[in-house]
Amino acid sequence: MSEAIPLTPISSYRGIGFDDRMDTVEFRVAERAHIVVDSDICRSCTTKACVTACPANLFAPTSDGGILFNYEQCFECGTCYQVCNSEGALSWTYPDGGYGVVFRQG
Ligand code: SF4
Ligand code: SF4
Numbered sequence: 001m002s003e004a005i006p007l008t009p010i011s012s013y014r015g016i017g018f019d020d021r022m023d024t025v026e027f028r029v030a031e032r033a034h035i036v037v038d039s040d041i042c043r044s045c046t047t048k049a050c051v052t053a054c055p056a057n058l059f060a061p062t063s064d065g066g067i068l069f070n071y072e073q074c075f076e077c078g079t080c081y082q083v084c085n086s087e088g089a090l091s092w093t094y095p096d097g098g099y100g101v102v103f104r105q106g
Contacts, residue, residue: 029072030099034092035080039066041089049083050090076101 042048043065050059050067056075060068081092094100 024104026102026104027073028095028099028102030095032096033071034076034095034100035069035071035074036091037067037069038089038091039068041086042067045084045086045089047083047085049085050080053079053083055079074100 037059039062048059048061048067051061055077056073058070058074059080062068076094078092081090084090
């Protein structure tokens with residue numbers, strides 16, 4: 001029989017709020033947008049799933065049915081790419097080296 005692996009008590013994980021976590025993150029904004037949204041394709045999208053799925057709230061629906069997008073505070077999580085089901089609406093790459101999310105402390 002194998003030995004039981006000791007578990008870490010839950011109390012040893014400190015509760016760190018979202019704002020405190022975000023204080024450890026810096027965004028170095030590159031000139032090149034690493035995500036490009038084709039708002040013309042978005043106009044025929046019925047779900048607008050990116051609007052609710054993006055944890056950074058970077059997608060905003062426009063009055064003409066399109067999407068306004070700002071890449072500057074993107075977490076690079078890839079969720080928008082996963083939820084978008086319209087081919088060609090999103091072009092997704094990582095930011096160039098040295099740009100994008102930078103963690104200020106461990
Ligand atoms: S990015 Fe994708 S999910 Fe978001 S509105 Fe455009 S087509 Fe729809
Ligand atoms: S990669 Fe994540 S944070 Fe960046 S735009 Fe997409 S869903 Fe939002």
